[in-house]
Amino acid sequence: MEAKLSGKVYIQFTIDPFGNTVDIRARGSHNIFEKAGIEIIEKIKDLEPATIDGKAIALTYSLPITFKGINPGEIFEDTEESHAIQPYNEVHEAPLYEGCQGAKNKSACFQEKLNRDITDFVHRSIKNIPDHSVKIYFEIKTDLTISDLVIITSNKHTKKSYETFFDSPLKIIAPAKDGNGDNITTYYTTDLKSISREVRQR
Numbered sequence: 001m002e003a004k005l006s007g008k009v010y011i012q013f014t015i016d017p018f019g020n021t022v023d024i025r026a027r028g029s030h031n032i033f034e035k036a037g038i039e040i041i042e043k044i045k046d047l048e049p050a051t052i053d054g055k056a057i058a059l060t061y062s063l064p065i066t067f068k069g070i071n072p073g074e075i076f077e078d079t080e081e082s083h084a085i086q087p088y089n090e091v092h093e094a095p096l097y098e099g100c101q102g103a104k105n106k107s108a109c110f111q112e113k114l115n116r117d118i119t120d121f122v123h124r125s126i127k128n129i130p131d132h133s134v135k136i137y138f139e140i141k142t143d144l145t146i147s148d149l150v151i152i153t154s155n156k157h158t159k160k161s162y163e164t165f166f167d168s169p170l171k172i173i174a175p176a177k178d179g180n181g182d183n184i185t186t187y188y189t190t191d192l193k194s195i196s197r198e199v200r201q202r
Contacts, residue, residue, distance in 0.1 A: 006068045009033040011040075015047045015152075017056035037065045040137060040148050044189055047152060048133035065148060085139065088186045091176045095140050095186060098171035115190055118165055125161040132158055134192045138166070142175045142183040 009028030013021050024041050026034035050059035088094050089107035100109035118136075123129065132155035138146045151162045176186040 005030060005032060006066075007033050008064050008066045009037040010062060010064050011037045012060060012062045013041055014058055014060045015049050016058045017049050019047045019049050021045075021047060023060075033065075033067050036067065036148070040065060040150055043187065044135055044137050044150065044152070046191065047135050048191070061152060063150065063152070065150060068147065085185055085187055088140065088176060088188045091184065091186050092179045093177040095172050095176045096174035098173050110188075111190065114170065114188070115192065117171065118162070119192065121165045122158065122161045125164065126158060129158065130155055134158070134162060135189070136162065136192070137187065137189045139185055139187045140172060140175065141185050144169075144172050144175060146170060148187075 007029040009026050011024065011026050013024040016022055021041055021044065024038050026037045028034045028037065049056040051057065088110060094107035094110055096106060097110040097113045099113055100106050103109035132153055134151060134153040136152075137148070137150040139148045140146055146166065149163075149166055151159055151166075153159050153162065175183040178184050
């Protein structure tokens with residue numbers, strides 16, 4: 001049996017004035033983590049560019065991503081299967097969030113309730129929240145844990161509150177399923193704009 005790996009990678013990338021992610025670079029304890037980190041950032045689209053005096057500018061970000069219990073032979077071989085993880089709203093059956101059991105559109109309910117929980121938590125954590133945007137990405141495993149969390153925000157002060165929210169288990173009560181009814185890993189990405197009640201899904 002191939003040994004599982006755990007480690008950290010530091011990703012540096014630039015968000016250009018048009019919201020595109022460019023110049024992605026990785027430095028980690030293993031090239032597997034570097035490759036995986038780059039793939040995660042490439043999945044995150046339509047980011048909000050930084051601004052100065054109302055004008056969009058290019059800005060370089062640096063962030064760590066921690067991987068735990070990765071099986072390199074199954075996940076990171078250079079095959080189409082390594083790219084097979086689908087977003088939560090494109091799988092046969094979306095992961096189930098607490099309170100969405102009777103919802104007709106479970107993926108929409110998942111998004112609405114999770115984003116509300118995030119914004120409510122940050123509002124309680126920070127007084128006088130500054131105007132900002134945040135992009136969040138994470139994978140939802142079949143055991144209901146989350147991994148590969150990425151939080152990109154234009155305001156460093158608020159980032160800690162988002163990270164603290166994800167320190168506790170999310171209210172996910174069932175994993176995503178494929179067309180055969182088997183549990184599968186999926187990923188979630190969302191764009192919270194200016195921490196208002198306006199939520200824009202990409």
